[in-house]
Amino acid sequence: MRRRFTMLRALLVLLTWLAFTPVWADGVVHLLASEAGGAYREAADAFRAAFAARRPVKFWTLAELDNRQIRALTSENNLIVPIGLKAARAVAEHHGGQAAVLTLMIPHVSAERLVWPANLPRRKVSHVHIDQPxxxxxxxxxxxxxxxxxxxxxxxxxxxxxxxxxxxxxxxxxxxxxxxxxxxxxxxxxxxxxxxxxxxxxxxxxxxxxxxxxxxxxxxxxxxxxxxxxxxxxxxxxxxxxxxxxxSSPAQIGRQGARMASRWKPESGDLPAAQHADDxxxxxxxxxxxxxxxxxxxxxxxxxxxxxxxx
Structure with a gap:
């Protein structure tokens, strides 16, 4: 009886831990859209469809996360995928210094003007530009x-x-x-x-x-x-x-982002160099x-x- 009680208690502890484990655990891909719908949702949906089940993928809108939560997301070995300039600026401003970042749907000139933490290796930051070669x-x-x-x-x-x-x-x-x-x-x-x-x-x-x-x-x-x-x-x-x-449509950019993200490894955080969409x-x-x-x-x-x- 005591053994059964001990096992039940251990199971309860495990379930409680799973329930309250932060969703920003290591190795997760977090899509962060500047807004909920329209082109941002189209890019996110295309990314998820092309990325399939390689790693856990979570979707957020910028309105759902405060600055503290963005810092928490970016303080782990995650991949953050800001979609649109507002989301990219928020991630750059509140970056915790650890997560890799792959921006989607921002012009090349805007990407060049983003300021990242000094301790974030530049090989961990990349982009799929919205403008054309x-x-x-x-x-x-x-x-x-x-x-x-x-x-x-x-x-x-x-x-x-x-x-x-x-x-x-x-x-x-x-x-x-x-x-x-x-x-x-x-x-x-x-x-x-x-x-x-x-x-x-x-x-x-x-x-x-x-x-x-x-x-x-x-x-x-x-x-x-x-x-x-x-x-x-x-x-x-x-x-x-x-x-x-x-x-390049939002869907085309999203699929390109998924191809780049598939080459990301949490251990190093390295990403391919910035690209224009092939499609x-x-x-x-x-x-x-x-x-x-x-x-x-x-x-x-x-x-x-x-x-x-x-x-």
Whole structure:
């Protein structure tokens, strides 16, 4: 009888321990979305489906965790996957110095500006960027606008590194890159008036000064008045008036993140180097294209020319 009681007590202790063991035990992958639904949920669902059951995966929204809980999550040998810039900033600001971090759906320039703890090895931080590689973007320009030789670009200093890449790739392709720099929002309109008369196509990059949600409509209207087609970086821009865009969907980014996360080992915390998503989509605005006299290529053929592998 006493032996049975001892066994029951031991079982009760074990069950109690399991019930109250923190969900941020070592070796867990924690998805942390900036918001609950929309693109963030799409990326998270795709990540979980592709990651399968390699390790435990838990999903949180930023609203569910306070700063203390984020610090606890990041103080263990976990993998934290912030989805979106708000979540990435919160993890960087309150990082406990131990967990590896793989951000999803933030631009390259934003990833470079995140400040991580001094004691966190940089090999434990990586990203799947939301923006596209330079070669893919300029390939779209050549496929959709084969006669274009002058590419306009308006950016601020935050995109200085990206501009270097575009200058090198444009020179390799014998394209002329007509560049205007802006430092303040009020300089964007004059910069457009300077670059558009000398451009066959305007290239848009995410930029907190030069091009963002607050001025997107004005920029697109200005390009339309000058009858200069736009190449953009998101599906929403195609709907808003860009003639052609190349982008990686949240699901495509989520699957890429899962492939990178599958190579993470808690013992070392090392992650693969930052990447752009291998998978991408192209979208056209046929109405704007017709009004500007642009003859669009076949969508499937355009994807193949950009190196897409159909699933």
């Amino acid at each position: 330079v070669s893919r973007t300029l390939s779209l320009v050549e496929v959709v606008f084969p006669r274009a030789s002058r590419v306009g670009l308006v950016v601020s200093a935050e995109n200085a590194e990206a501009v270097k890449g575009f200058q090198q790739e444009a020179a390799r392709r014998h394209l002329s890159l007509n560049l205007e720099w802006v430092a303040r929002p009020e300089q964007v309109a004059p910069a457009l008036r300077g670059v558009l008369p000398e451009a066959d196509v305007l290239l848009l990059l995410p930029d907190s000064v030069a091009f963002h949600a607050g001025n997107a409509q004005n920029v697109l209207l200005t390009t339309y008045r000058y009858r200069v087609p736009v190449v953009g970086f998101s599906q929403g821009l195609a709907k808003a008036g860009a003639v052609a865009v190349v982008y 991408f989509s192209i979208a056209f605005n046929s109405h704007v294209a017709r009004s500007l006299g642009v003859i669009l290529p076949d969508l499937g053929e355009a994807r193949r020319k950009l190196g897409a592998v159909d699933e």
